[in-house]
Amino acid sequence: MLDIQQIRKDTPGCHDKVFFNSASSSLVTQAVADKMTAYLLEEQMHGGYKVVQAYVEAIQDFYTQAARLLNCKDSNIAFSYNATDAYAKALSSIPFRSGDVIITTDYDYISNQLAFLSLKKRFGVQIIRAENRADNSLDIAGFEELIIKHKPILVAVTHVPTNSGLVQDVETVGELCSQYDILYLVDACQSVGQMVVDVQKIRCDFLTATGRKFLRGPRGTGILYVSNKILRENTLPLFPDMCGAEWIDSQHFKIHQTARRFELFDRSYISVIGFAETLKYINHIGIHRIAEYDQQLSQQLRTLLSKNEKIQVLDRGTQLSNIITLNAVSKTIAEVETHLQRNNIYYSVSKLNTVPITETTRKEQFAIRLSPHYFNTPDEIELVATLLETI
Ligand SMILES: Cc1ncc(COP(=O)(O)O)c(C=O)c1O
Numbered sequence: 190m191l192d193i194q195q196i197r198k199d200t201p202g203c204h205d206k207v208f209f210n211s212a213s214s215s216l217v218t219q220a221v222a223d224k225m226t227a228y229l230l231e232e233q234m235h236g237g238y239k240v241v242q243a244y245v246e247a248i249q250d251f252y253t254q255a256a257r258l259l260n261c262k263d264s265n266i267a268f269s270y271n272a273t274d275a276y277a278k279a280l281s282s283i284p285f286r287s288g289d290v291i292i293t294t295d296y297d298y299i300s301n302q303l304a305f306l307s308l309k310k311r312f313g314v315q316i317i318r319a320e321n322r323a324d325n326s327l328d329i330a331g332f333e334e335l336i337i338k339h340k341p342i343l344v345a346v347t348h349v350p351t352n353s354g355l356v357q358d359v360e361t362v363g364e365l366c367s368q369y370d371i372l373y374l375v376d377a378c379q380s381v382g383q384m385v386v387d388v389q390k391i392r393c394d395f396l397t398a399t400g401r402k403f404l405r406g407p408r409g410t411g412i413l414y415v416s417n418k419i420l421r422e423n424t425l426p427l428f429p430d431m432c433g434a435e436w437i438d439s440q441h442f443k444i445h446q447t448a449r450r451f452e453l454f455d456r457s458y459i460s461v462i463g464f465a466e467t468l469k470y471i472n473h474i475g476i477h478r479i480a481e482y483d484q485q486l487s488q489q490l491r492t493l494l495s496k497n498e499k500i501q502v503l504d505r506g507t508q509l510s511n512i513i514t515l516n517a518v519s520k521t522i523a524e525v526e527t528h529l530q531r532n533n534i535y536y537s538v539s540k541l542n543t544v545p546i547t548e549t550t551r552k553e554q555f556a557i558r559l560s561p562h563y564f565n566t567p568d569e570i571e572l573v574a575t576l577l578e579t580i
Pocket of ligand 1: 271272273274298300347349350351376378379398399400411
């Protein structure tokens with residue numbers, strides 16, 4: 190059982206509102222805010238380079254805590270500025286050539302799809318999107334056929350899409366990639382922090398995450414996981430800097446032995462310190478327990494909403510995440526928004542240009558996205574569900 194009272198005490202932002210928006214940018218704890226403020230004040234007095242020397246251990250803790258959460262070693266973790274930055278760095282390490290195939294899914298995040306399209310434009314890579322079955326799960330047999338037929342250079346799958354509630358079976362895809370020896374990149378931006386994400390089970394080469402969502406970290410932070418295989422093969426990002434590589438002479442450089450070869454020298458250490466603190470907090474509580482509680486919250490909300498004829502829940506899939514997407518049957522999004530805002534409910538709106546490709550075939554233009562997390566309570570779920578009955 191989670192100590193919800195203590196968790197809420199640690200989270201000042203959750204008391205004066207119902208905050209159901211962790212899929213956008215969640216609430217940091219008091220300890221995170223305190224650590225970051227103290228660091229900033231030291232920078233104010235001494236300048237950044239002096240302060241960082243006194244925080245070596247606290248900064249190292251970011252790698253230790255991230256590795257613990259993802260079940261890998263510190264050496265597999267690189268700090269990034271957000272999930273997309275981590276994703277771009279991973280892609281930049283792949284030597285794409287004309288005709289190379291990337292297999293991805295219709296549910297992959299739009300920014301990832303944009304990166305693939307850009308690769309297509311510059312290098313002439315082909316993008317193939319695997320089919321989903323009627324229940325929206327990935328057609329694994331079809332996926333394998335695509336792999337055999339196209340011998341892709343890369344398979345890229347988003348674990349939990351930005352909306353639609355779906356959880357994609359990244360572990361089974363990982364088995365295929367390892368069987369056929371194909372590079373495997375997983376976008377875990379919306380899954381890390383709300384469910385157990387174990388890179389050993391997923392067997393990916395790269396995995397990307399952001400700090401500000403279900404991890405409850407500060408903005409401007411992210412994680413890039415890099416497998417031992419990638420490290421052993423001396424794969425490096427297209428543009429390493431003096432953090433990721435060591436300058437030897439005018440013709441040579443040596444790359445960093447760890448995933449830090451994917452990092453750039455400068456970053457906001459204020460944010461790194463805050464990120465380390467939030468990761469420590471999650472590890473202390475235990476991601477298994479958070480995942481279990483989050484599932485209870487989302488199941489409770491979906492069950493209550495299913496009884497409400499005024500609401501249409503748009504989620505798809507057999508295994509569902511903590512992202513609940515909905516519309517009001519006979520009200521506009523603006524009207525739903527007014528209703529939620531008047532009652533101090535925090536939510537987000539998913540617009541058509543940010544949703545997965547499959548969602549663009551829907552007739553709805555927008556949807557409301559609710560994303561409760563482990564500082565929320567069953568009472569809050571009930572309150573929001575009741576409120577949506579009076580819409
Ligand atoms: C599934 C998914 N992947 C990637 C991203 C991009 O994350 P970031 O803005 O941290 O780069 C998002 C953001 O909403 C997302 O939902």
